[in-house]
Amino acid sequence: MKKAKLTRRQFVATSVAASAMVAAPFVRTAHAAGKLSIMFWDHWVPGGNNASKALCEEWGAKNKVELQIDYVTSQGHKNLLTIAAESQAKSGHDILAFPTWQPADHANNLEPVDDVMGELIKTHGKVNPTVEYLARANNKWLAVPTCVGSQIKGPCSRIDLLKKHADIDILAMYPAGGAPKADGWTLDAMLKAAEACHKGGNPFGIGLGTPEDNVDTAGAIFQSFGAALVDAKGKITVKSDPVRKALEYYIKLAQWLPPDAPAWDNASNNKYLVSGKGSLIMNPPSAWAVAKRDAPQVAEQCWTHGMPAGPAGRYAPFLPYFWGIWNFGKNKTAAKDLLLFLSQRSSVEKMVDASAGYDLPSFEKLTDLKIWAEIGPPKGTLFHYPNPYNHQILSVAAAPAPPKIAVQIYTQAIHTKMVVRILKGEKMEQTLAWAEGELEGYMRT
Numbered sequence: 001m002k003k004a005k006l007t008r009r010q011f012v013a014t015s016v017a018a019s020a021m022v023a024a025p026f027v028r029t030a031h032a033a034g035k036l037s038i039m040f041w042d043h044w045v046p047g048g049n050n051a052s053k054a055l056c057e058e059w060g061a062k063n064k065v066e067l068q069i070d071y072v073t074s075q076g077h078k079n080l081l082t083i084a085a086e087s088q089a090k091s092g093h094d095i096l097a098f099p100t101w102q103p104a105d106h107a108n109n110l111e112p113v114d115d116v117m118g119e120l121i122k123t124h125g126k127v128n129p130t131v132e133y134l135a136r137a138n139n140k141w142l143a144v145p146t147c148v149g150s151q152i153k154g155p156c157s158r159i160d161l162l163k164k165h166a167d168i169d170i171l172a173m174y175p176a177g178g179a180p181k182a183d184g185w186t187l188d189a190m191l192k193a194a195e196a197c198h199k200g201g202n203p204f205g206i207g208l209g210t211p212e213d214n215v216d217t218a219g220a221i222f223q224s225f226g227a228a229l230v231d232a233k234g235k236i237t238v239k240s241d242p243v244r245k246a247l248e249y250y251i252k253l254a255q256w257l258p259p260d261a262p263a264w265d266n267a268s269n270n271k272y273l274v275s276g277k278g279s280l281i282m283n284p285p286s287a288w289a290v291a292k293r294d295a296p297q298v299a300e301q302c303w304t305h306g307m308p309a310g311p312a313g314r315y316a317p318f319l320p321y322f323w324g325i326w327n328f329g330k331n332k333t334a335a336k337d338l339l340l341f342l343s344q345r346s347s348v349e350k351m352v353d354a355s356a357g358y359d360l361p362s363f364e365k366l367t368d369l370k371i372w373a374e375i376g377p378p379k380g381t382l383f384h385y386p387n388p389y390n391h392q393i394l395s396v397a398a399a400p401a402p403p404k405i406a407v408q409i410y411t412q413a414i415h416t417k418m419v420v421r422i423l424k425g426e427k428m429e430q431t432l433a434w435a436e437g438e439l440e441g442y443m444r445t
Contacts, residue, residue: 034331035066036338041079041097041149041321042071043355044286051354052148052342059341065334074099086326094329095338098322100396101410103135103143104403111325112140116336120144120343124363128394130318131362134403142324144339145362147348149321151284152360152385152394153216158202159378160301161279165200166193174305176380177373180391182306187224190308191253197279198256205278206257207264208420210413214264216317217282218415219397222246224310229409230401230439238435242312247428250419262420274298282317285358285382292377300377304385306392316387318394320362357382364390408442 038056043049049071060067070093072079083102086092087109103110121127127145135143162168168189173182194204207214222228227242237243254261258272269281274291276298281287291299307316323342325335341347349369352359357371367386375382387394397415398406409415414435421431 033064034334035068036060036095036331036334037068037070037093038338039070039072039079039082039093039096041099042073043148045289045355045358048148048355048358051350055342055347055350056338059338063334063337065331065338068093072097090326090328092326094331094335095323095325097146097149098143098324099149100134100319100321101403101407103322103324104137105407106324107137107142109326109328110142111327111329111332111335112142113144113325113336113339114141116144116339116343117141119340120363123365124343124345124361125365126363128318128320128362128364130394130396130399131320133399134320134396135322143322144324144343145320146323146342147321147359147361147366148351148355150360150362151319151358152387153213153282153284153317153319154304154307154385154392155280156273156283156285156288156302156304157280158273158278158298158301159303161197161200161202162193165202165279166196168193170303170305174303174384176383179389180306180384182309182391185306185308187221187249187308187310191249191256193280194253194256200279202277202279203256203258204253205269205272205281206253206261207268208254208257208261208416208423209264209268210416211264211266212319212410213266213269213283214416215397215410215413216319218250218419219399219410220307220315220317220395221250221310222397222415223315223393223395223399224307224312225249226312228400229398229414229435230405232400232402234402234405234443236436236439236443238439239432243432244428245311247418247422247431251422254419254423262416262423273302285356285385288381289356289358296377302381303378304382306384306387314392315395316392318396320360357385360386405439405442409439412438414438 040052056067056069072082087106131145157170159170162170173185174180206217225242225246227246229238231237269283270287272278273281273287274295288299288302307314323339325332348361352369353371357375367388372382372386398409418431418435
């Protein structure tokens with residue numbers, strides 16, 4: 001998958017402190033009336049925008065609200081530039097789609113949505129903890145998690161190649177329609193499988209570069225060792241035994257990856273899987289979807305499943321999208337009413353179907369939609385993608401550091417840069433000292 005990449009300066013342009021404004025009680029109105037402008041993310045899936053457009057138009061007609069809907073691409077950072085410009089100008093759309101780190105970055109300008117979230121949590125159950133980490137500050141909800149664009153970047157494995165080279169029956173570990181039986185799927189097991197598949201001519205396609213896909217995988221593996229570069233209180237913890245163990249593991253894994261892995265971007269693993277070379281990649285179903293179109297013989301052998309477990313647990317990279325409302329917006333009541341409508345189960349199911357199962361809801365009672373059990377080939381290939389059994393802990397790289405620090409760790413790719421520095425011959429303690437210096441700089445920003 002391809003995602004926009006920001007510079008450190010762009011990400012830390014605003015404070016992560018939440019707005020002190022107390023939201024007025026939300027009153028759902030039968031006829032909200034007026035005008036409402038919306039900026040949605042322009043979905044990569046052909047036809048992915050159709051469901052949200054139709055739903056908005058349905059709501060607008062019923063509530064007599066005139067809608068302006070804009071779909072803004074993430075290519076060239078256009079969505080992020082639009083968000084930044086409107087935040088600075090205090091003018092623009094009423095509702096905007098915010099990528100993973102953006103709610104905290106624009107907290108001072110976002111209307112609290114505790115009323116909306118309270119109703120949704122009561123209906124759909126708890127949200128993924130990563131959502132709370134990214135979109136809640138000073139005891140206020142800053143934005144509403146949306147399924148559109150949200151994703152888990154877990155393993156997508158070749159059924160045949162894992163069986164052939166590593167004697168792993170991934171269908172037995174992660175059966176379609178059933179609970180995982182994956183106690184044996186550990187980081188050590190993955191390391192052995194990576195070696196076997198490399199020797200068999202079909203290496204794992206895990207990148208070591210600085211783009212997001214590479215960082216997301218590294219973050220999850222580090223967390224599986226309990227390795228945090230900065231803790232939740234903002235204390236630098238990079239010089240710790242868990243971090244050292246995570247790096248040692250990554251160095252072992254790297255010898256079985258493609259030799260150009262340090263140069264991989266977000267498209268590299270997709271292309272590697274579709275080419276038929278890779279036995280496993282870490283990605284949402286975008287790579288499988290392309291294989292389904294361009295290399296059906298590859299798609300028929302793909303199975304999306306859970307991450308391997310480490311000493312500290314089984315962690316998977318989760319990147320949620322959010323819908324937020326500017327606190328300077330002109331029709332906040334209508335905006336909240338629309339977000340409630342778009343977050344109903346029936347609405348969510350239509351949007352997930354439009355994305356061919358790519359989009360993920362963040363609420364615990366919305367992980368059982370029919371599409372993940374039925375879509376194929378092979379049928380059930382995405383059944384475990386939404387983590388229906390809470391089999392793994394969904395997190396984001398650089399957590400639990402405070403978001404204003406974590407976002408810099410993430411965008412500067414400190415995890416993978418440490419690995420590559422050691423691969424190039426630098427001593428581990430030198431690498432840790434370098435990372436510590438970088439982190440100290442983030443504290444002063």
